[in-house]
Amino acid sequence: MAQPKYLSGDAAAINEFLDRFDTFLLDCDGVIWSGDHVFEGVVDTLQLLRSRGKQVIFVTNNSTKSREQYLTKFTKLGIPAAADEIFGSAYSSAIYISRILRLPPGRDKVFVLGESGIENELRAEGVRFVGGTDPSFLRNMTPEDFRGIADGSLLDPEVGCVLAGLDMHINYLKLSHALHYLHRGAVFLATNTDSTFPSNSSLFPGAGSIGTAPLAYMSGKRPLPLGKPSQAMLDAVEGRFRLDRSRTCMVGDRLNTDIQFGVEGGLGGTLLVLTGVCKPGDWEKEDAPAVPGFYVDKLSDLLAAGSSSSE
Amino acid sequence: MAQPKYLSGDAAAINEFLDRFDTFLLDCDGVIWSGDHVFEGVVDTLQLLRSRGKQVIFVTNNSTKSREQYLTKFTKLGIPAAADEIFGSAYSSAIYISRILRLPPGRDKVFVLGESGIENELRAEGVRFVGGTDPSFLRNMTPEDFRGIADGSLLDPEVGCVLAGLDMHINYLKLSHALHYLHRGAVFLATNTDSTFPSNSSLFPGAGSIGTAPLAYMSGKRPLPLGKPSQAMLDAVEGRFRLDRSRTCMVGDRLNTDIQFGVEGGLGGTLLVLTGVCKPGDWEKEDAPAVPGFYVDKLSDLLAAGSSSSE
Helix, strand or coil: CCCCEECCCCHHHHHHHHHCCCEEEECCECCCEECCEECCCHHHHHHHHHHCCCEEEEEECCCCCCHHHHHHHHHHCCCCCCHHHEEEHHHHHHHHHHHHHCCCCCCCEEEEECCHHHHHHHHHCCCCEEECCCHHHCCCCCHHHHHHHHCCCCCCCCEEEEEECCCCCCCHHHHHHHHHHHHCCCEEEECCCCCEEEECCEEEECHHHHHHHHHHHHHCCCCEECCCCCHHHHHHHHHHCCCCHHHEEEEECCHHHHHHHHHHCCCCEEEEECCCCCCCCHHHCCCCCCCCCEEECCHHHHHHHHHHHHC | CCCCEECCCCHHHHHHHHHCCCEEEECCECCCEECCEECCCHHHHHHHHHHCCCEEEEEECCCCCCHHHHHHHHHHCCCCCCHHHEEEHHHHHHHHHHHHHCCCCCCCEEEEECCHHHHHHHHHCCCEEEECCCHHHCCCCCHHHHHHHHCCCCCCCCEEEEEECCCCCCCHHHHHHHHHHHHCCCEEEECCCCCEEEECCEEEECHHHHHHHHHHHHHCCCCEECCCCCHHHHHHHHCCCCCCHHHEEEEECCHHHHHHHHHHCCCCEEEEECCCCCCCCHHHCCCCCCCCCEEECCHHHHHHHHHHHHC
16 A cells, blocks of 8 residues: 655655645644644644645534634634635535435424534524524433423424534433434434544544434434545535645545545545644554545644745 | 244243243343333232242343332332342442452542442442532533543542443533543443333433443443343352352343343343343344243243143
8 A cells, every 4th residue: 555655844845745736625623723722833834825826625523613603713713714715514514404415394304413513504504403502402301201202292293304413512311302313214414423522632522422323322323424534525615616626635634534535535635644633654554544645744844845945 | 043932822831941940030121011110910920930939030231220229119019029139230330340340449439420320339339439420520511621631630540440321411521531531541341231221112322322332432442341141240140149050041021131141141041021122033133142042922921830730
C-alpha cells in the first residue's frame, strides 16, 4: 500500500502539493482548534490558502451546532469564515431528510436525539420534529410513561424518522421513545457515529456512543450515518458549491472519518494532520480504514510554502 | 443437532422430566411474571415442585432490585419464596467483586451505573461505591465538570472498577465519569448485557443498551458480564447451596441467557417456556446460541404431572 508523503519542513513539496488543488475541505476539531483553543498559525495558514486563490470549506461531524452557531464560534475565535463555507453533520442530516429521504406526508416528523444545532438546521429546511431540547423530555420515566409508550398513546403517530446526534441531555425517557419509534418502522439516521468527542484536551462520549450504539443494540437496527465518512456530507457540500473532486483535498485528523471520506469520495488528495486523534504510523495498522496521501505535523506547517515562494 | 422435547399435554413425559431433577433454577421475567402480572398457574406449579421435594431457586438478570427488594415483590404478588432462594445479577456482581475480584486497597471503590438494587447488594458485601443513585450525579454537565473530569480533579482516585447495570437515570455526566475511570484502568464489569427489558407487555432499553453498549463503544473495552449466561451467576448460587449440577434444570424464556447459562454450566437439563422472548423454532436458527433440552408453552403446563400421578 502506498505510504503518505510527509510535507512538514519541505517547502518545495508543500508548494507542489498546494498547486494540485483548488479547494480544501477542512475538519475543525483537532485540525484548526481543540475546544476553544485555536492551534497556533491556523489563521495565517487559512490566509495563505485564500491568498493563493484556494476555496476553503469547513466540514465537521460535530452536530451540536448549526452553521450559524459555528459562524459565531469562528468569529469569536478570530477565524475569518462565512456561514456558507461551514458544513456540519446537523446540516447534512437536514439536507438528506428534506431533499433525499422525503418522508411521506403524515409520517414526516423527525424524533431528535440531540442539541439545538440539529433543531436549527431541521427548521431551516422546513422539517418538523419532536424531542430534541424540548424540556418536557428532560425528566425521569413515570409508570404512565411506560404504559403510554408501550401502548403508543404517548407516541406521535406522525414520526417517521429517528435522527440521533450528540445529545448531552440523553436520558431513559428519550431512549425509550426512540426505541419505540424504531419498532414502529421509523427510518434510523445518525448525524455521525464518532465514538468520542474531544474537549478540554481529553475525550468525552461522542454521538455514536450516546445515541447510535445504544439504539442499535436495543433495536437490532443499524443507522445510516450522515456525517463523514458518509458521502451524504459531500453531496451537501456539492449542493452548494461546484467542486472539481480531482482538485479537492480533504484535511483532517482522523483516518476513519476525514481520510476515508476523502478517499471514498474520489477526491484528488487527502492530508492528515497530527494535532488530533491520529498518531504517526496509524495508517500502517492492519485495520487502518484509509491511508492519507499526505501528512504534516500540524496545519500551519503549510506556511513554509508561503515564505519560500515569496522570498 | 438434537431437538428439544415438547412436554405440554404429555403427563407421562412431564413426570419423567420432573423425576430427573432435584433442583429447578427459574428465571423470573417472562417465566413467572411479566412486570407485575403473575402468569396463571405459576403459584400452583411452584407448589407442585416443592411438594415433590424439589428445591426451587429464582435466578434473574434484572439488577434493579436486591434480594430483599425481590422478596418484597414476591410477597406482594402472592408467590411464596425466601430471600436466600433469590439470585439477581446485582447480587452475583457484588459477590464477584467482594470474593473473586478483590480490588487492591486504595483502588477498591466501584463506580456504579444503576439503581438501588446494586447499591444494596454492594453494601451487604461491604463494597464501597460512588455514583449510582447519588443525587449529585442527577444533573447536566457544566463546563467545570468537563474540566474536572478531563484533569481528574473531580474523579475519585480510589475507584478501581466500573459496574454497569440497568440505570433508568442514565445521563451524560455519569457516562463521562465512567468513561474516564475506564481510561484510568478501572475493571469493566456489567451486571448483565440484556438488550431489552420487558415491561407493560412491551420492551424497553435494557442494561446492555443503557450502560455497556455505550461504554464499550466509547472506550474500546469489553465488560465482563456477571448475569446469565455468565457462570459467575452459577458460582453465586453454588456459594449458598450444594448443587448436583447433573440433577439441576434451568428454566427460562431466553436462549441467549437462560438456556445458554444452563448448557454452559453443565446442568442436567434446560427447559424453555414460550411466555417470554422466544418463539417456537428460535432454537433452529443458524445463530441460535443454545438449544433447550425441553420446552413447554407455559410453566403451568407442568401441572399436568401432578394431576396424573395423584389420580
